[in-house]
Amino acid sequence: MPDKLEKKRLNADLTIALIAMGVALAVVMIFGQRSVLAPVENAPLLVKTLYTAFVQFSIAGLGAVLVMVIRREGFSAFGLKKEGAGKSLLYGLVLIIVLLIYDLAKDGILQYFPLRQVMLTEEALGASFPVNVLSMALIALTWGFFEGFNYVFFNAKINALIPVKIPYLRLGPILMGIACIFVHGAVGQDMLAMLDAFLVVYLSLLIPELTGNAWGTILVFLLYWNAV
Numbered sequence: 501m502p503d504k505l506e507k508k509r510l511n512a513d514l515t516i517a518l519i520a521m522g523v524a525l526a527v528v529m530i531f532g533q534r535s536v537l538a539p540v541e542n543a544p545l546l547v548k549t550l551y552t553a554f555v556q557f558s559i560a561g562l563g564a565v566l567v568m569v570i571r572r573e574g575f576s577a578f579g580l581k582k583e584g585a586g587k588s589l590l591y592g593l594v595l596i597i598v599l600l601i602y603d604l605a606k607d608g609i610l611q612y613f614p615l616r617q618v619m620l621t622e623e624a625l626g627a628s629f630p631v632n633v634l635s636m637a638l639i640a641l642t643w644g645f646f647e648g649f650n651y652v653f654f655n656a657k658i659n660a661l662i663p664v665k666i667p668y669l670r671l672g673p674i675l676m677g678i679a680c681i682f683v684h685g686a687v688g689q690d691m692l693a694m695l696d697a698f699l700v701v702y703l704s705l706l707i708p709e710l711t712g713n714a715w716g717t718i719l720v721f722l723l724y725w726n727a728v
Contacts, residue, residue: 545627647725
């Protein structure tokens with residue numbers, strides 16, 4: 501169990517990250533995504549991608565990175581390290597395959613391409629070199645790595661604040677899955693879609709709890725989260 505000082509530090513970390521994320525999310529919700537992205541609507545693709553990626557990073561990633569800078573924490577402190585990476589990536593790959601089989605059985609059809617649901621992916625793929633490569637790299641970094649890491653960060657902080665011995669009952673994966681339900685509900689998705697989102701988040705965040713390594717979670721967000 502964390503001592504009183506450590507609890508205070510963890511609570512502060514979560515508060516800082518939540519405020520940073522909340523402010524960015526509130527701006528997008530108040531003004532609307534279209535208005536926020538309007539300044540780059542007719543801009544060159546790379547400029548549009550950079551700006552849109554920054555907006556996304558402000559919502560999912562900036563708060564976590566801000567806390568890491570303040571606390572002088574590295575990515576390895578959250579399970580992004582060499583030790584256990586192979587096992588973690590294997591778990592992630594198996595989870596992706598299982599989820600794709602589930603999607604095929606549920607819908608009767610499978611439309612799969614990594615990051616295809618990101619609004620700029622199709623335009624980036626159709627661009628000429630090197631704009632296509634740079635744009636896709638930004639998309640993968642923002643909607644793949646940092647969106648996944650944002651979940652990993654909150655998961656680790658919550659589990660450190662409220663330790664639970666049994667991995668499957670730890671509050672990090674459960675609370676982040678519930679938070680995802682509210683986000684998907686806010687954008688008008690149906691109950692099945694919300695439950696699916698909970699399942700993906702919960703199962704992907706079990707990977708670092710079972711392996712001590714979070715690269716498998718990042719793999720799920722990179723190759724599955726915005727892919728179907």
